[in-house]
Amino acid sequence: xxxxxxMQNAYMAGTLIAIISGIMGVFVIARNMSFLTxxxxxxxxxxxxxxxxxxxxxxxxxLLFTTISSIGVGELGAxxxxxxxxxxxxxxxxxxxxxxxxxxxDSNASYATGILFGSVIGISRANVIQMVALSVAVLIVxxxxxxxxxxxxxxxxxxxxxGLWTRTLSVIFLVLLAFSVSVAAQIVGxxxxxxxxxxxxxxxxxxxxxxxMMSTVAVAFALIGVWLGLYLSYVTNWxxxxxxxxxxxxxxxxxxIYQRIRA
Amino acid sequence: MTDSILQLKQLxxxxxxxxxxxxxxxxxxxxDFLSIVGENGVGKTTLMRLILQELKPTSGELAFLPNRxxxxxxxxxxxxxxxxEYPLSIQDFVGLNFARFGVPWLTGSERKRVREILKExxxxxxxxxxxxxxSGGEKQKAYLAQALLDRPNLLILDESTASLDPVAKTELLxxxxxxxxxxxxxxxxxxxxxxxxxxxxxxxxxxxxxxYEAGKITELTNEKVGAMNNA
Numbered sequence: 001x002x003x004x005x006x007m008q009n010a011y012m013a014g015t016l017i018a019i020i021s022g023i024m025g026v027f028v029i030a031r032n033m034s035f036l037t038x039x040x041x042x043x044x045x046x047x048x049x050x051x052x053x054x055x056x057x058x059x060x061x062x063l064l065f066t067t068i069s070s071i072g073v074g075e076l077g078a079x080x081x082x083x084x085x086x087x088x089x090x091x092x093x094x095x096x097x098x099x100x101x102x103x104x105x106d107s108n109a110s111y112a113t114g115i116l117f118g119s120v121i122g123i124s125r126a127n128v129i130q131m132v133a134l135s136v137a138v139l140i141v142x143x144x145x146x147x148x149x150x151x152x153x154x155x156x157x158x159x160x161x162x163g164l165w166t167r168t169l170s171v172i173f174l175v176l177l178a179f180s181v182s183v184a185a186q187i188v189g190x191x192x193x194x195x196x197x198x199x200x201x202x203x204x205x206x207x208x209x210x211x212x213m214m215s216t217v218a219v220a221f222a223l224i225g226v227w228l229g230l231y232l233s234y235v236t237n238w239x240x241x242x243x244x245x246x247x248x249x250x251x252x253x254x255x256x257i258y259q260r261i262r263a
Numbered sequence: 264m265t266d267s268i269l270q271l272k273q274l275x276x277x278x279x280x281x282x283x284x285x286x287x288x289x290x291x292x293x294x295d296f297l298s299i300v301g302e303n304g305v306g307k308t309t310l311m312r313l314i315l316q317e318l319k320p321t322s323g324e325l326a327f328l329p330n331r332x333x334x335x336x337x338x339x340x341x342x343x344x345x346x347x348e349y350p351l352s353i354q355d356f357v358g359l360n361f362a363r364f365g366v367p368w369l370t371g372s373e374r375k376r377v378r379e380i381l382k383e384x385x386x387x388x389x390x391x392x393x394x395x396x397x398s399g400g401e402k403q404k405a406y407l408a409q410a411l412l413d414r415p416n417l418l419i420l421d422e423s424t425a426s427l428d429p430v431a432k433t434e435l436l437x438x439x440x441x442x443x444x445x446x447x448x449x450x451x452x453x454x455x456x457x458x459x460x461x462x463x464x465x466x467x468x469x470x471x472x473x474x475y476e477a478g479k480i481t482e483l484t485n486e487k488v489g490a491m492n493n494a
Contacts, residue, residue: 030349146367151359154351158409161315161338164362208350209393212368 001234009123010187010240014226016135017184017196022219023142024180025201026211027173030153034202035084036073036174038194039091040181043069045190046094047182048115049101058115059130059182062190065094066178073174118189118241131183138179141172149173150211187226192241196222199248203255221251266292267328268417268449269314274323276309283309286323287475289468293416294447296440298464298480300457302492305470307453311338311421314451337415339406341422347395353405354381354390360412376412384408384438400431407435411442418442419451424459432456436463457488 001007028037044062051061069090098115113119142149152159152169160166177197185193200221204214229243269291276284283306291297299307312318313325315338327334345351358369358377369377381387384404389397394405403423410418420439424432436452440463443450454460460467461480468477471491 030346143367144364147359147362147364151362154349155343155345155356155359155409157340157343158359158406159362161340162360162362162413163315205348205350209352209391210350210355214350 001231005125006123007230007234009125009128010230011227012128013123013131014187014230015223016131017187018222018226019219020135020138020180021184021196022200022204022222023139023215024177025197025199025218025222026204026215027149027153028177028197029201029205031173033177034194034198036087037177037181037197039087039094040066040069040178041185041190041193042091042098043094044181044185044193045115046098046101048185048190049098049105052115053101053105057127057130059127059186062182062185063134063179066182067175069094070174070178071171114189115185116189116191117239118185118187118192123186127186131186134179134183138176138183141176145169145172154211187230188241188244192245195241195245195248196225199252200225203248203251206255206259221248225251266294268293268295268334270324270326270328272324272326274313274325275321276306276313276318277321282473284313284470285473289477291417291449291451293449294443296443296450296452296463296465297468298460298466299451299453299468299470300455300460300483300488301470302455305472307470308421310470311419311451311453314419334417335413335415337410337413337418339403339410339418339420339423341425343402343406345394349393349395351394352391353386353394353397353401353408356394356405357381357386357408357412360409380408380412383442384411398431399427400434403427403431403435404438407439415448417449417451419453421453422455423452424454424456432459439463457483 002011028034044066047062047065048058049061050065051058054061073087073090148159148164148169151162152164152166156166180197181193184196188196201214201218203221204217208214208217225244225247228247229240232238232243233240267290271287271289274284274287275282287310299310301307309318313320315336345356354377357380358373361369361373361377378387381390384407386401386404386408389401392401394402397405406423418439424435427435436459439450439452442448452460452464461483464480466477467480467483469475469483469488469491476487476491
């Protein structure tokens with residue numbers, strides 16, 4: 001299986017995606033941003049379609065749309081009720097635009113399917129290099145601001161009263177999330193990206209007692225899901241995103257059962 | 264005046280529809296244990312937000328002495344929205360206040376300081392317990408430990424005892440009083456509980472709608488409280 005270049009690329013890309021998703025997922029869960037992550041993936045779909053329409057790499061279109069949207073959402077961040085409604089409106093607009101751009105680009109249905117549901121064979125070596133660069137950039141920024149992000153995510157009241165620059169931190173986090181969504185969508189597709197950015201971390205929190213361990217276990221769950229998903233997809237020729245979704249949902253339900261037994 | 268840490272001069276603050284603080288002057292000295300008392304809506308929280316510089320005075324002056332950088336404020340709010348399911352041990356929670364650029368993990372000296380403050384606040388034995396499983400009193404001690412971590416010289420307890428049982432209130436305030444006495448930590452204790460304020464504070468600042476009164480806590484009699492509330 002690993003003698004095929006497309007599988008080598010898929011495994012390299014998948015490993016990066018799992019690491020980034022596991023780490024970012026911890027903060028997505030702590031900041032209650034699962035819904036926003038889902039919306040960013042829909043915005044990513046519109047961006048990818050826009051990229052195709054202009055003849056760009058879909059990843060570049062995704063990066064453009066998700067980054068601009070994340071900054072916009074960060075600016076709306078002060079009032080959460082308004083933010084929820086705004087996100088819903090942006091989400092609807094994004095899906096509409098995505099469909100329009102795909103139609104205008106006159107692309108075939110398989111292209112749309114690839115963007116929405118991901119693809120194993122669609123990852124080129126050039127894609128992998130771009131994803132490595134983006135992933136390393138995201139990981140460096142997270143490492144630099146990790147302590148601020150941890151404080152603000154797990155104890156927002158404490159962070160505010162200690163004078164942390166929480167508003168700026170929120171915008172930086174959203175931009176990192178936009179990058180992570182765009183990178184991760186390359187394999188699982190824009191519709192299912194929130195699986196990797198939410199479920200591994202949501203499951204991990206029930207098994208550990210520290211935030212550091214939560215990140216480690218979340219990365220492990222994401223890696224198992226991606227690696228096993230790619231293998232099963234290769235063997236069965238079924239979509240990889242289906243297997244990843246099933247594996248991560250299983251982890252999550254096992255975590256809930258474990259929590260119930262322990263309580 | 265050399266001992267002053269915070270000076271309020273004719274401080275006023277108004278929201279667009281309501282005057283909250285009116286012409287308040289007060290001089291807080293190093294090592295003071297001041298209790299700010301008053302009913303709901305008289306401006307206690309607004310005054311704290313002014314001290315924390317989340318709000319700007321409409322008029323008057325609020326000055327840290329000898330300068331802003333010389334005064335480090337530790338703040339313990341009444342409520343925290345820390346999810347009970349978070350994998351955050353008490354030790355981990357206290358260490359959050361070491362928010363710095365650089366390495367994601369705490370350095371050796373930072374870990375040492377966390378251990379010191381856990382011992383000082385009598386949390387060392389339960390340091391590995393998830394915060395979500397701690398009792399109300401233990402949680403408030405953890406909030407206190409976090410606020411004290413970075414060695415503040417002004418500690419604000421904002422209704423921190425409001426949701427605690429009498430034993431936990433006493434434990435928390437005994438601890439704060441001990442630190443106040445031994446380390447000359449200046450304390451502002453915001454509360455509704457006047458008997459508790461009388462037991463621990465040295466001075467009071469009584470806020471009531473439109474005016475205020477300050478003095479030694481021993482002078483805060485029930486008659487005075489009744490007169491202020493009815494004024």
